[in-house]
Amino acid sequence: MNFSQFLLILKARFKIILLTFVTTVTITLVVSLLIPKSYTATTSLILNYKGMDPVTGIALPAQLMPGYMATQVDIITSQNVAVKVVDALKFTNSTQAQAQFQEATQGRGDIRNWFAGLLLKKLDVQPSRESSVIELSFTGADPEFAAIVANAFAVAYQETSLQLKTAPAQIASTYLGTQTKVLRENLKVAQTNLSAYQQENGITSGIEQFDAESAKLNELTAQLVAAQGNAIEASSRQNGTRGNAEQSPDVAANPLVQSLKVQISSTDAKLADIAQRLGQNHPQYQSAKAEADKIKSEYQEALRNATANVGGTARIHQQREGELRAQVAAQKTKVLALNRTRDQLALLQKDVDNAQRALEAVNQRFTQTSLEGQGNQTDVGILNPAVPPIKHSSPKTLVNLILAIFLGTLLGVGFALLAELLDRRVRSADDIQEGVAIPVLGVIVSDSLEQPRRRRFIPLLRSSKTKNSNYLSFKN
Structure with missing residues (x-):
């Protein structure tokens, strides 16, 4: 199949292409208009973390810790942080939310974890490649609700980060407190032994x-x-x-x-x-x-x-x-x-x-x-808190229409070629030469108003197989 034959097939199957194109674009437009609008609120977080061993006190900058940003993303999207958001927004106190949970799970499982899972499905976290900034986005049907949840995730992440920072220090403080008592007792025993030995041997001046x-x-x-x-x-x-x-x-x-x-x-x-x-x-x-x-x-x-x-x-x-x-x-x-x-x-x-x-x-x-375990300063700061978005983030009607136009065109051409394969017809002299393998002596063109347009698709009087082939044009 050459390009001329391809154009003739498209012309002949134009109705199929047009119907497919219109159907695809119409369905996309209708679906885009019927889909409920969603709003995305984004909170920017900045990390200024220096890791420190709670026992040795050796500091290790976060830039030297492999996978640090990925770890922070995993913390934000963890079930622990989501449960804190559920508790902060008091989802479980709503009668409607309890009814929704009963309907969806028949009362099986924990309502807090169930709502936390729903929130995590609509949460998107994108870390920056060249900085310590993380974009935390939440998508919801209500712009104010989306902003509230995004900010709640930021606050919950701050609390979790602080807990993860202070918990090792608190554990180390408890351990070191125990060791302090043991070492103080050891010092007391050592001093007692020294004094007893001095008294036993009458040593007064060292x-x-x-x-x-x-x-x-x-x-x-x-x-x-x-x-x-x-x-x-x-x-x-x-x-x-x-x-x-x-x-x-x-x-x-x-x-x-x-x-x-x-x-x-x-x-x-x-x-x-x-x-x-x-x-x-x-x-x-x-x-x-x-x-x-x-x-x-x-x-x-x-x-x-x-x-x-x-x-x-x-x-x-x-x-x-x-x-x-x-x-x-x-x-x-x-x-x-x-x-x-x-x-x-x-x-x-x-x-x-x-x-x-x-x-x-x-x-x-x-x-x-002890001071570190009692500290309330976190290494996570909120750079830009989320605000209720003015424009919805989805559906994106224009983008969907552009994709529908492209996809409708591809589907129309595909359906046209499929119909041509199922019902092959002769549309040019080349089709006869390829299908029958005999020389074409001439092409009859109908004399109508569309003749000039047809001539753009029909080759005139040419033969590539025999030297004695002639091309004639007859008019009705």
Whole structure:
């Protein structure tokens, strides 16, 4: 089928096309006029949400949360939000609404959920692709009712969003409150253990007491070292007096020994002089000799006393060394015991510090979550509240007519082609050539008022199959 044949079929079946077109447009127009008018009211919502973990307090911007806008759309269209709208508008209190529910469901189910489902069917939510704005639209037969329901959905969504925001904080606050009590009890137990240990071991000044005892041990150790040196020196001097006391520097340095030694020298010289002048039996000689013997006796006594003094000093130093050694050993034992006590005390003090830090951290988070759980600030704002629309949103008569014209034309052409397939007729020379497969010698055109119009659809005197074909035109 070429284009000329297609045009001839349309011309021949024009009545079918026209009838189909008129019927389609008429039915569309009638239906558009008979359908009740619906009005769509739209509320614009803006979201300014920052997600926050109620326990850790870490904030996560909504832009980093995948599917955030889709989640908000699901929340708006949830049954929970719709039930809140039903409760806010008090649908269930209407006798007419109750009768409608009884008629539709025979009393089965919940009337609130049933009305919520009806509202959700007429609700449309469209999120913006490049911003945080959501368009919430509700369609109804009454423009004022549509605006009221749209605004009610916005308010219910705000309440639900606030509940979803505060509910985790409230749960976390309850959990953290319990943990605060537990940690406070742990801190109390740790402090009690620390105090009991201090009382048991007689610790009153904390770490300073351990430092004082260590310093005392160091001081005693230094004294012991000095005493050991003195004892060794005194012992050497004592050993030096045992062989020859007169050669000992300590004995020789004794003032009495030195004085007696001088007196001995003087009496010996005096005795020698008298011996040269007088005989040994002379009274003066005897007197001088007795004096010399007495001085020598005193000298020997002084040597013994000096030697005893050196030995006594050595014994004193040895005794002092022994006492210091015992004191150092006792202090060392005491310091070692204190070190063990200090280690245990440090562990108990660390337990107290850890319990204190944990309690402070949990108290801080508990205060924060408590405030968040009691907050009434929502992240959803109403940018443009819905107002009763002036013009109805459906039916759109003009759009429906345009679609009806297009559809009526397509249906008319389709019905025309279908009728032609069911009742095929010869409408041009090409139909004969294609159907019979013989050359066309001529075409008879009727002489009438429509002849000029027909000529636009009938090819004149042409043949494409044989060279001897001629085209003639005859007029009646």
